[in-house]
Amino acid sequence: MKPAIMAAVLAVPGPAWSQGQVARDTMPRDTTPPAAAFGVTEYRLARQKLEQDMQRGGFSVYIIADMEGLAGAVRNQTEMRPVSRGGSPQHERFRQELTDEVNALITGARAAGATQFIVNEGHGGTLFRNVLVDRLDPEAILIRGYPKPIVMSTGMNPMVDAMMIVGAHANAGSPGIISHNFAFDSFTVNGKVLNEAGIAAFIGGEMGVPLGLASGDDVLTAETREMLGPIETVTVKTAFSRSAAAVLPPATVHRTLRQAAARAVRRVKTGELKPLKLQKPYRVRFCLRRSFTEDEWVRKTVGRLEGVADGASPGCFVYTSNSAEEVGNLLNEVEWTVLKP
């Protein structure tokens, strides 16, 4: 884990150790509380700012752009991260693939009458900067960078008509390509298991916005249908291990994505696809990833977040709230604790 918030050095007088005078391996841990890091907790501000850019009327699609579930992608170390973050130059090709798949969704949705497109970067390997900004459909708004409030649902608001997630991956513990779920080994609301797509559907669902489409490997598409019902899913590869798959040709995937996005928009318009609503209060139970659980500082810091109480076993916690948006922000504060840039 990289302990330094180097990005902040340019901007603010950070803690003394972040200024570079201490060797990396002796750097003390960054203990900036989430509340003190601009962009972690300002979820209402982000929502207001996005709403200012949204058109009244029309049909708005909010696309979450992840990478593990892209056509062709199988290997975390080389394909999911750039050289500057311990990866390889091959990552650059997958940035193009990501941009192509997002553009395919936009093209398909537009054909079915969608008029506005918001793309939220959902992959952290490059600190949420993966889409090639100058090759993305020029009408789209792109939310990029880290930290940003509620990572994968930044700015979500009731003016959005439909959500889609592309390049998604299966849940932590599922036998899918690079499967995981934020910083968790498990995450449930009212006993319902949610993967990352499910959590996005939960946050948007409270605002009346359905998740209309999810694409990724066969494990992701099957588990997401089980979670959310018969939404549009596009299976881009069949997993043979966490890092091997039978992959479909990217051109085929792009065509399928266009068709599925058009169907998703139509099915949302007719009211066939409904937002995910869970009963309030939301009883959230989550267990941190084992590697984080073994870290006493992480365990204690998460335990001290507002409203969080210890759960059944070490590293597991409970949290009760009447707001899915607040649950989303809690998740974001946990991310900040375990995963500083």
Next chain:
Amino acid sequence: MGLLVLARERLMRCFVGTILCLTSALQAQTAPPSSAPFREKQIPREAGFRVFIVPDMEGMGSAVDIREVIAGNEGERYKELTSPDYWDRFRLLLTREVNATIRGARSAGARSFVVNEGHGGNLFANVLPWELDSSAILVRGFPKPLVMVTGIDSSFGTLMFTGAHANAGSPGVLAHNFAFDSFTVNGNILNEVGINALIAGELGVSVSLVSGDDVLIAETQKIVPSGFVAIVTKRAVGRSAAITYSPAKVRRMLQAGAAEAVRRERRGDFKPFTMARPYRVEFKLRQTYPDSIVQAVAGLQEFKLERKGDRHFSYVTDSARQMGWLLDAIEEAVLR
């Protein structure tokens, strides 16, 4: 402006050899800035309405992260603060933003263009000379006497800032202000745009266009009361995160904005940004700088700074231009 990043390199070296740095810091007078002999040089005169453009990078369209605006060759430490695939893309986007601004200004009748690199990445050499509009003169490299407005004179009809960023401490993308935690003139808080607008204002040149994130625009509208054409390139939702728009859309906004800016400037809508003399300047060097840099600034004999606190200095002058020279002297002290 981004140069303070470079201070970290110096800083690291200091901590590696602490004793050496302290020794040199205690030696009395800091050498005058190496750009001093070039202070009176002028950019060749050109006919027609002249536009002086200062492109910075933190506030440009799409940029959110330091790795997108640092070249990585500024020193050993910066290798980690860059990602060539990112910076390379962004310097091309930067050049295209400048070209869009020039196109817009030209369409409204401007005929002469000077572009002065306002961003310290790659030591003030980010714009691609071969891709830049072929009618523009480009000021690039470091050090330079007036840093962000080097070469400006009273022959310019207007001044434009693109890609500007919010002040130190503001909740904007990559917000900072030269080497300072705060900088005021006659009690007024100034960001980088404000400081440079004052230097230009003294020459009778007014600001007609500013582009940057929503935070920069809002704060600059308070600093420069006579107004300017404002282009919001993105909305900050974190210090390194923003709601962004297509680079093509940002270029369209810049082109239309620059045309409007020139039209309104020629109509007399904008006033040079001025303040009562003498200028009472107060600044606080960044808390994060080591003492050696503070000592070096304290040793700048030419400017007769008064030290009011550990990092707190005041300076009185009748010339904003001289204040600009001080800025370069501080930048050089930080880097030397």
